[in-house]
Amino acid sequence: MDCQQIDDYIxxxxxxxxxxxxxxxxxxxxxxxxYCRKMVDLCRMETEILxxxxxxxxxxxxxxxxxxxxLNPSTVxxxxxxxxxxxxxxxxxGLGGAVAxxxxxxxxxxxxxxxxxxxxxxxxxxxxxxxxxxxxNQLPLSPNGENDEYGNKLMMGKEVPQAESSxxxxxxxxxxxxxxxxxxxxxFIAMRxxxxxxxxxxxxxxxxxxxxxxxxxxxxxxxxxxxxxxxTIDDTTIVMNEEESKLDLLALHPRNIxxxxxxEKIVNASSKAVSYYYLNPDNNxxxxxxxxxxDSMELEKQESNLAGLDGVVETEDNVPHDILLNSTxxxxxxxxxxxxxxxxxxxxxxxxxxxxxxxSFE
Amino acid sequence: xxxxxxxxxxxxxxDLDAFEELVNRFKNRVFALVYRIVGxxxxxxxxxxxxxLAVYExxxxxxxxxxxxxxxxxxxxxxxxxxxxxxxxxxxxxxEESYSSIYELNYSSIATDPHLMFERQELEREIASAIMKLPxxxxxxxxxxxxxxxxxxxxxxxxxxxxxNVEVRIHRARKALRKIILxxxxxxxxxxxxxxxx
Numbered sequence: 336m337d338c339q340q341i342d343d344y345i346x347x348x349x350x351x352x353x354x355x356x357x358x359x360x361x362x363x364x365x366x367x368x369x370y371c372r373k374m375v376d377l378c379r380m381e382t383e384i385l386x387x388x389x390x391x392x393x394x395x396x397x398x399x400x401x402x403x404x405x406l407n408p409s410t411v412x413x414x415x416x417x418x419x420x421x422x423x424x425x426x427x428x429g430l431g432g433a434v435a436x437x438x439x440x441x442x443x444x445x446x447x448x449x450x451x452x453x454x455x456x457x458x459x460x461x462x463x464x465x466x467x468x469x470x471x472n473q474l475p476l477s478p479n480g481e482n483d484e485y486g487n488k489l490m491m492g493k494e495v496p497q498a499e500s501s502x503x504x505x506x507x508x509x510x511x512x513x514x515x516x517x518x519x520x521x522x523f524i525a526m527r528x529x530x531x532x533x534x535x536x537x538x539x540x541x542x543x544x545x546x547x548x549x550x551x552x553x554x555x556x557x558x559x560x561x562x563x564x565x566x567t568i569d570d571t572t573i574v575m576n577e578e579e580s581k582l583d584l585l586a587l588h589p590r591n592i593x594x595x596x597x598x599e600k601i602v603n604a605s606s607k608a609v610s611y612y613y614l615n616p617d618n619n620x621x622x623x624x625x626x627x628x629x630d631s632m633e634l635e636k637q638e639s640n641l642a643g644l645d646g647v648v649e650t651e652d653n654v655p656h657d658i659l660l661n662s663t664x665x666x667x668x669x670x671x672x673x674x675x676x677x678x679x680x681x682x683x684x685x686x687x688x689x690x691x692x693x694x695s696f697e
Numbered sequence: 698x699x700x701x702x703x704x705x706x707x708x709x710x711x712d713l714d715a716f717e718e719l720v721n722r723f724k725n726r727v728f729a730l731v732y733r734i735v736g737x738x739x740x741x742x743x744x745x746x747x748x749x750l751a752v753y754e755x756x757x758x759x760x761x762x763x764x765x766x767x768x769x770x771x772x773x774x775x776x777x778x779x780x781x782x783x784x785x786x787x788x789x790x791x792x793e794e795s796y797s798s799i800y801e802l803n804y805s806s807i808a809t810d811p812h813l814m815f816e817r818q819e820l821e822r823e824i825a826s827a828i829m830k831l832p833x834x835x836x837x838x839x840x841x842x843x844x845x846x847x848x849x850x851x852x853x854x855x856x857x858x859x860x861x862n863v864e865v866r867i868h869r870a871r872k873a874l875r876k877i878i879l880x881x882x883x884x885x886x887x888x889x890x891x892x893x894x895x
Contacts, residue, residue: 381824386844398720398724398728398742403713405754494843
């Protein structure tokens, strides 16, 4: 075996995949050829580098969590498991709507089953209770039933257009409507919730009917001309009482966090607040981002913000190293909720303000 | 430790914890493979996320009697190439044709200097640069073999080729990589101590 023949086998030799017979021949050549030994050394060094791949950058620590958050369990076209929920999961767009409509009709035509509580002032809705709605974990449905890939993205400091009231999507059953004179109940079925977990949808819808049967349902009247309720009618669900009111804040996952900060933990202490704790291992500085449903927002402020979020950072001078985004100007509008964003970090105020404005949520 | 295959089976039955474990096990390897193909970190991360979402939706297609790793790497490979095609017109070179036309070694240009040693750090940088200049198919097979440590049978399953062809392609990919490295050295005016034909 000469040097040029070695060239044909050197890679397999270094990988240990060369046949025993050829390996013996090559070993014999290497014993007498300094040049080829160098080639083998180089080959092995290359192999080590290719295995280590030091040029491949690390993946963000919160990658797994983001994947899980992005998942919609109903998208699993799993092997047939039977039951309503798997059925909904496989046909969530078409048949899911039919089921929702059936639930709606069932609720409407149960004579005498419901005794609604009328709100005297439609404006009371956002103050008295959180609108019951379900945060999408995946792509939200646009009013025409198609996915709106970017519809759920919010950016601090940037205006997010609100969905306009869509008569086609007004599933409200108002007492003033001729076809439903006999029922003054208000039940809104949000079509956008159909791309949520089918199991949750079914549970919530059936719960709503059960509540109606028990005459405990908290029905609401929403004035479609109100800027608040118009948006509410357009794309939200009101099918549950206050206890069941829930917004999946985990769907508002912070993005664009500086790479030096690694996600340490996510604390979902309640249905109304989620905290993300980041740590910069270089200087051991922490960054805390708390996303919370704002309960104390006044209606006027809420209405003034319906056009979108303004994201202006307000600071408190008496907290030199903290930044609080709990005022109106620092809230964002998300699925007709006002969400307050609070950042805490030990860093210069200007730096924290810049950081705040750079963070987006989706 | 629970096998990948069992985790996949549990995931198929709606066990999100099982799927999260699969993500944790495979995310770095999938990302490495995707990154080697698309070449950009942010895009690679986006594609990697798409891969796992696709895996989740396609779990019912997974044959639980086969290994899970080749299956997910095949999805990752296809997704990455698809992403690359969207970005630019990609011509997937046929290994046999491309090798002979582009990467055939020139034995006449041998310039030997057995005393010149490659420093490992320099070689790492050179490999990082050179590997991205390889055709995608070469980058894929190199990553599968060396970084992901798949054997010939597993690589064959990922690429849909025979086991015999795997070894041939790896051989050619390594030679092509070496060729690029040495060519770049020559371009920088570095005297090549080791043969350019190896």
